[in-house]
Amino acid sequence: MERLSGLDASFLYLESSAQLMHVCGIILLDPSTIPGGYSFADMKAVLEARVATIPNFRRKLKEVPLEIDHPLWVDDEDFDIDRHVHRLGVPAPGGEEELREVCGHLAGIPLDRSRPLWEMWVIEGLKSGQIAVFTKMHHASVDGVSGANLISYLCSLEPNAPLLDLAPKGETPPPPPGDWELFGRGLVNNLAKPVKFFRLLPATTSLVTKTVGRARSGTAMAAPLTAPRTSFNGNIGGRRTVGYADISLDTIKEIRHHVEGATVNDVVLAISGGALRRYLADRGELPESSLLASVPVSVHQTSTKARGTNKVSSLFAKLGTDIEDPVERLHQLAEDNAHAKDHHNAISADTLQDWAEFAAPRTFGLAVRAVAKLRLAEKGPVIHNLVISNVPGPPVPLYFVGARIEGFYPLGPIFHGAGLNVTVMSNNGRMHVGLLGDRDAMPDIQDLADDFPKELEALRAAVLG
Incomplete structure (x- = not known):
């Protein structure tokens, strides 16, 4: 319990x-x-x-x-x-x-x-x-x-x-508490919320001040609400479409070693930016400014919270979709992401979890319905274009109930205003790329998936010759 x-x-x-x-x-x-x-x-x-x-x-x-x-x-x-x-x-x-x-x-x-x-x-x-x-x-x-x-x-x-x-050893769980006990606990937790709120304010105010300073000096991560609009940045429906592809982890590592300051994640984001550039250009939709991705960051190793499953933060990254040359795009991403990581590391690992404690089911539910009914995701500025996640996987072959795993394509959720999720997972020398999108906005999502190996090859040829 x-x-x-x-x-x-x-x-x-x-x-x-x-x-x-x-x-x-x-x-x-x-x-x-x-x-x-x-x-x-x-x-x-x-x-x-x-x-x-x-x-x-x-x-x-x-x-x-x-x-x-x-x-x-x-x-x-x-x-x-x-x-x-x-x-x-x-x-x-x-x-x-x-x-x-x-x-x-x-x-x-x-x-x-x-x-x-x-x-x-x-x-x-x-x-x-x-x-x-x-x-x-x-x-x-x-x-x-x-x-x-x-x-x-x-x-x-x-x-x-x-x-x-x-897995943790299974134990006989205690019976769940009764409704009156839960109600009493809930009242106590709610009474403590104002105190917790005011404790969070000083650190949050300081964070905002430091972020403004970083923005003025050009060392802040990319800002939300600055993303261009694309065909997958509106209200989403309930139907989904999926795509997937494989790319070589060894090639990604080789590219990283030849580009000073680049990381595996930088290369993955550069490939994603190039693939999205190809996809949008083929449809006559390529914006003049760069697409903006929300990139989840695991804080399992740094969080002080014992409770809770989701221990993540997030940073924003421009994908360089406005840059044609793949090597120039990677260099720009590596530089921008270095600033973004410094900015992110200056933020407490528990900040998002602390503020999320004030989430209220009715308030969130009303907000989601209002966004959908009023189609606000199609009228206001775009917060970010998509979510891109990089999940580390096993470096050796694994067997699922005795069957060898030949591909594992993760598919993350999509949101109103950001109807595309790209998640990559390493597995035994391969990078498995999983894409999930809104079916009405991206019926041809596999075309985008097919652009990932093309963009990796273009980047490899440009870097390694």
């Missing part, structure tokens, strides 16, 4: 029928490595045995009366694996296009909040002979790092080896 942090709960409050706040992933598996061969029944049985030992897979929400405080995680006493692990076949001919169509449809279906907030769909019938597993976890229960860790609990280093013993 655990109270959600304000940041975790905010992903519940921000959710609507169009703005879905779950994190998805497409895992491509080679079933030939499974000892004894693949069967759905066996895979589900192994998953059932494993999730029984991992509390995060078995917890569900319990609301506080009158919603005066954030919900709690409690154990689902009626947990049933059949409500979470499903099986379906991809339509003929079973190619990548059909798989993406199925996964886009699944990404647009909200999770049932009366049960633990995760699902897995085992997808068969691919002409490649692979098995795909489509995963879905609510952002209230995972962020990029913790989500990857949860999946790793289901993996091993060899096909017939025991699963990684990384």
